[in-house]
Amino acid sequence: MKNTMIALALGASLMGTTALAGDVRLMWYSDGVEGEVMKDLVARFNAENPGINVILDEVAYKVVQEQLQIQLEAGSGPDIARVTNIKTLAPHWLDLTPHLTDPEYWRTNFGAHADWMREDGSEAITGFMTQLTLTGGFANATLFEQAGVALPGEGATWDDWVNAADQVAKSQGTAAAFAIDRSGHRISGPAVSYGANYIAADGSPAGVDDGTKAFAEKLVGWVEGGQMLRDTWVAASGSTYRAAADDFINAAIPFYYSGSWQIANLSTKIGDGFDWVATGSPCGTAGCSGLAGGAALVAVKYTQNAEEVAKVMEYFAREDIVKEFSERTLFLPAHAGVVAKGGMNWQTEDKNVGAALDAYVAAAGDTLPAADALPAWKWASPYYGALVNRISQVMAGELTLEDAYARIDQDITEAVAAAQ
Amino acid sequence: MTGVKEVLGAVVAAPLGWLARLLDTPLRLWQRLAGQNGMVAFFLLPNMAIFTVFVLLPLVINIAYSMTTGAALFLPERTYVGAAQFERLLRCTDYTDLMTCQEDQFWIALRNTGTFVVLQVTLLIVAATITALILNRALRALSFWRAVFFFPVLLSPVVVGLIWRWILDRNGVLNAALVGMGMDPVNWLLERNYAFSAAIGVTIWAHLGFFALILLAGLQAIPRDLYEAAEMDGTKPARVFWRITLPLLMPNMLVVIVLALIRAVQVFDEAYVLTGGGPGTATLFLTQYIYEVGFASLLKNPGLAAAASILMGGVLIVLTLLQLALGRKNERKGKLK
Numbered sequence: 001m002k003n004t005m006i007a008l009a010l011g012a013s014l015m016g017t018t019a020l021a022g023d024v025r026l027m028w029y030s031d032g033v034e035g036e037v038m039k040d041l042v043a044r045f046n047a048e049n050p051g052i053n054v055i056l057d058e059v060a061y062k063v064v065q066e067q068l069q070i071q072l073e074a075g076s077g078p079d080i081a082r083v084t085n086i087k088t089l090a091p092h093w094l095d096l097t098p099h100l101t102d103p104e105y106w107r108t109n110f111g112a113h114a115d116w117m118r119e120d121g122s123e124a125i126t127g128f129m130t131q132l133t134l135t136g137g138f139a140n141a142t143l144f145e146q147a148g149v150a151l152p153g154e155g156a157t158w159d160d161w162v163n164a165a166d167q168v169a170k171s172q173g174t175a176a177a178f179a180i181d182r183s184g185h186r187i188s189g190p191a192v193s194y195g196a197n198y199i200a201a202d203g204s205p206a207g208v209d210d211g212t213k214a215f216a217e218k219l220v221g222w223v224e225g226g227q228m229l230r231d232t233w234v235a236a237s238g239s240t241y242r243a244a245a246d247d248f249i250n251a252a253i254p255f256y257y258s259g260s261w262q263i264a265n266l267s268t269k270i271g272d273g274f275d276w277v278a279t280g281s282p283c284g285t286a287g288c289s290g291l292a293g294g295a296a297l298v299a300v301k302y303t304q305n306a307e308e309v310a311k312v313m314e315y316f317a318r319e320d321i322v323k324e325f326s327e328r329t330l331f332l333p334a335h336a337g338v339v340a341k342g343g344m345n346w347q348t349e350d351k352n353v354g355a356a357l358d359a360y361v362a363a364a365g366d367t368l369p370a371a372d373a374l375p376a377w378k379w380a381s382p383y384y385g386a387l388v389n390r391i392s393q394v395m396a397g398e399l400t401l402e403d404a405y406a407r408i409d410q411d412i413t414e415a416v417a418a419a420q
Numbered sequence: 421m422t423g424v425k426e427v428l429g430a431v432v433a434a435p436l437g438w439l440a441r442l443l444d445t446p447l448r449l450w451q452r453l454a455g456q457n458g459m460v461a462f463f464l465l466p467n468m469a470i471f472t473v474f475v476l477l478p479l480v481i482n483i484a485y486s487m488t489t490g491a492a493l494f495l496p497e498r499t500y501v502g503a504a505q506f507e508r509l510l511r512c513t514d515y516t517d518l519m520t521c522q523e524d525q526f527w528i529a530l531r532n533t534g535t536f537v538v539l540q541v542t543l544l545i546v547a548a549t550i551t552a553l554i555l556n557r558a559l560r561a562l563s564f565w566r567a568v569f570f571f572p573v574l575l576s577p578v579v580v581g582l583i584w585r586w587i588l589d590r591n592g593v594l595n596a597a598l599v600g601m602g603m604d605p606v607n608w609l610l611e612r613n614y615a616f617s618a619a620i621g622v623t624i625w626a627h628l629g630f631f632a633l634i635l636l637a638g639l640q641a642i643p644r645d646l647y648e649a650a651e652m653d654g655t656k657p658a659r660v661f662w663r664i665t666l667p668l669l670m671p672n673m674l675v676v677i678v679l680a681l682i683r684a685v686q687v688f689d690e691a692y693v694l695t696g697g698g699p700g701t702a703t704l705f706l707t708q709y710i711y712e713v714g715f716a717s718l719l720k721n722p723g724l725a726a727a728a729s730i731l732m733g734g735v736l737i738v739l740t741l742l743q744l745a746l747g748r749k750n751e752r753k754g755k756l757k
Contacts, residue, residue: 066715073493085718175590230610231590237697237704238525238712252591381718396612396700403519410522414508415719418489 024054024305024312027068027078029061032264034130034329041325045315052308065241072300079303080312082130086117086296087378093117093126094299099310100125106317109336115376117296120203127298128317131331134360134367135189135259135290136281137161138266140168142274143254147171151277158190158218158282165255166227178255179229179244180219182236182392184384186257189291191215192371193284198383199370205379205412208405211286216391216401223395229253233392239385248276255279259290260360264330267350278356280363289368293375294334332360382415485726491719498723505727526728528701529709532616536705537684540620544680545673548628552635553665566636570629577626581693584622585609588694609695612702619691619703626690627683631676638672639665671750678743685735706732 028038035058042056057078064083071077072092083089097103103125107114110128118124144151147168152160165177180186188198196211208216222228229252232244248256249269266276281290297316299309315321319337326333328347333339346354374380389411390404399407451459481495486505488498512521521527555566572580587593588608595605608614642665650660666673688707691697697704697712710732714725 065718069491069720070493070715073491088719230607234700235609235696235698237701237708239717240696240712242696250591385718392698393700396698396702398700399519407524415721418721418724419491419719 022052022305022308024052024080024303024308025057025078026054026312027057027059027064027081029059029064029082031061031261032329033268034264034325034331037325037328041316041321045312049311049315052311054312072302075302077300077302079305079309080127080297080299082295082297084293084295085381086127086298087376088381090117090119090122090126090378092301093124094301094303094306094309095122095124095126096299096310096313097123097125099306101314109319109338110317110334112336113294113296113334113375117298120378127296127313129294129296129334130316131261131294131326131329132292132334132364133259133261133294133332134292134364135186135257136360136363137255137257137279138248138262138356139165139256139277139279140248140251140254140274141277143168143172143174143251145275147254151279152282155288156282158193158215158284161255161279161282162222162227165253168254169227172254174254175247175252176229177227177253178222178257179232179247179253180257181244182233182240182242182388184239184387185291185293185380186259187215187219187387187391188374188384189281189289189367189371190257190284192291192368193281193287193289195284195286197370198380199373199377203377205383205416207409211284212387213401213405215284216387216394216404219391220394220401230395233388234396236392237389239388249273257281259293260332260357261294263353263356263360266356267330267348267353270352271350276352276356278359278363280359281366287368288363288366289371290363290366291371291374292364292367330357332357332364379412379416382412382419386411386415482726482729485723486730487723489721489723491722493722501723505723506731508724509727509731523724525701525704526709529704529706532702532704533685533687533706536616536620536687537681540623540684540687541677541680543620544624544627544631544684545677547624548631548635548676549669549673551628551632552639553661555632555636556639566633569632572626573629575626577689578693580622580626581690584618584625584690585694588618610699612699615695615699615703619687619695622694623684623687623690627680631680634672634676634679635669638669642668674746674750675743678739678746682736682739682743685732685739 026042028035030038039056042054045054046052064081065085068077068081068083069085069089072089077092086093096106100106106125106128110125113129113132114125116129117126139151141151144164149164149167149171152164156164162177168174169177180190188196191212191214194211194214196209196215198206198212200206219228219233223230223233229244229247232242232247236242243258244253244256245258245262245265247253248258249266251274260278263278270276281288297313299306299313303309316325317335319335322333322335323338323344325331326338327345330346330348330353333344338344344357346357348354386408390399390407393399394401394404450462454462484495485498487500487502488495489501489505490498492498509523509526511523512518512527514520518524518527518531551569555562555569559565575583585592589595590605590607590610592608594608598605606614608618646664646668647660650664655663686707687705688711691703691705692708692711695703697708706728710725710728713728714720714722
């Protein structure tokens, strides 16, 4: 009797602290409709694999940004997570290689982005990109047309776009000409277009260079001149992320610089409210670069069900599943096979969507090497954070640009020192 | 009916009596072994254990964190740096120019919090006193008005922040009303002074009812005959307030001042939801600074956040000691009377 009681108590305590065999917890956030698609795919996986129970934990993006790292540092967290901060957290990802049926399939189809989600010098297979993204612009074609202003064409510069949007804003009485999301990631493609390079020769963060200064100066000037919507950048402090999508959706700005992940969001919320087009990235003095990125589905190394996790990952990485996921979510696929075969059947009746996706695919060829290096660079996050924090202080009139550059350099140096 | 109550009482009391009898012998035995002081310690032990686990231990861990650096969560994996985090927070070339401080945003947050505390607490006390004086009069529907003033206290701080953001936003209710009246809209949350004033106003709105209620209790405890005597002497209302009401309200007023000071130093949720610390750093307060450094930034620095929280804790300890001292002083005065 005594032994039975001890066994029961032990069993109960184990149930309270560890995952049940076969349970796989998946932490997922959504930008658009992908949560719904994922629910459907998970249900199908569970039905096809009775021995494995995938539990989809849908959370806000802020939870992934703020809480996941703490869970991982504590050696806990989900078994699989969808994340964007993939390089910084790379030490926490599981090397799936020994658990995969065909590691070569992963290397062939997802190898191009494998470095984005593993530690420098590692050959581990830790996950795959659920979608590739590219920063770029959107224009409210209806407002441009109503204002009688032509959409700037190929090769148009940032100044061309801002001036054209400003004419539209004045003619149509919108709140401002344009907005850029409050994010260091978002302004880095344009900064590279003006010649910026954040990475020094030894891989450490370089000081703020002339390219970064050129675009920062433009941003501040546009806020002071009233062309850029003040709300997005000025009405917050620190490195807080703020999107301006709602202002574009509500036709408060005729031009919006964000990225390809907004396509489903815009399509769903704008509907037939007005016509919109994707514009790619306006040009600077060095090129017309956006910044690639995206979200990855990665396995967490603290899982107690590594075999089951690998099976789940293999399912979601299957060519037919990746294709279906991309077609239903309107995300650009990161699977080399899917991209090579083409023939995507985008699941939408919105006439703006197909053209927008095509525009982003075309713009992907315009990215510059300095931008292509950033997703796999481990100090990108502190660099982005420092840029947002200090440039918004200049916009608010608290710092001069020269002081801001010195502070950005200092912030990055201190962040790197604290992380090492 | 009484019979039913008695039966119910007996049903409830029976197991308690049985439990008391069951514990009686072992407790007597334990008292004989441990003595009177031992029994005191024995009964205090559960509370002390909870206090240790949930208050003392986190405090010790926080102090230990403040002397380390790195992103690791567990202390043994973190690098010991002594007082370097405090040095980083406090180092300035010229203390009259915050931009010369190494951690300039900590100092900006400190300055903002100091300004906020002085203005918010002063205005809150004045508003709460006026509200309590009004609610102490024989008004029509007095209970309704008391509930109206107390209602915001029941709301979640995040809800308070959101409601006011909808009102004060560029496309908010207030601007819609201004435009409706033919006036120009105002960027309430994008101008430094407006945003700071909004943070003060909204937190006063949210907490006014709580403090007014404490003052109201004090007002109702003042003997009516003092006012009757003053009325018979023909004393002016202002003199009655300064010579009778305020002195007798002072014990409650001191409690309110200290509580309001503590809450103001801790300001975070309503202000964060309302302004996000902006425009720029105009409404960046200490708690938000700690939150951003420790949790919200892309590269978190829990060591620096812990050091900042200890400095903030020092301020709160001084205020708490002040409250305790005032409480004891009032108690002694009460005994002398």
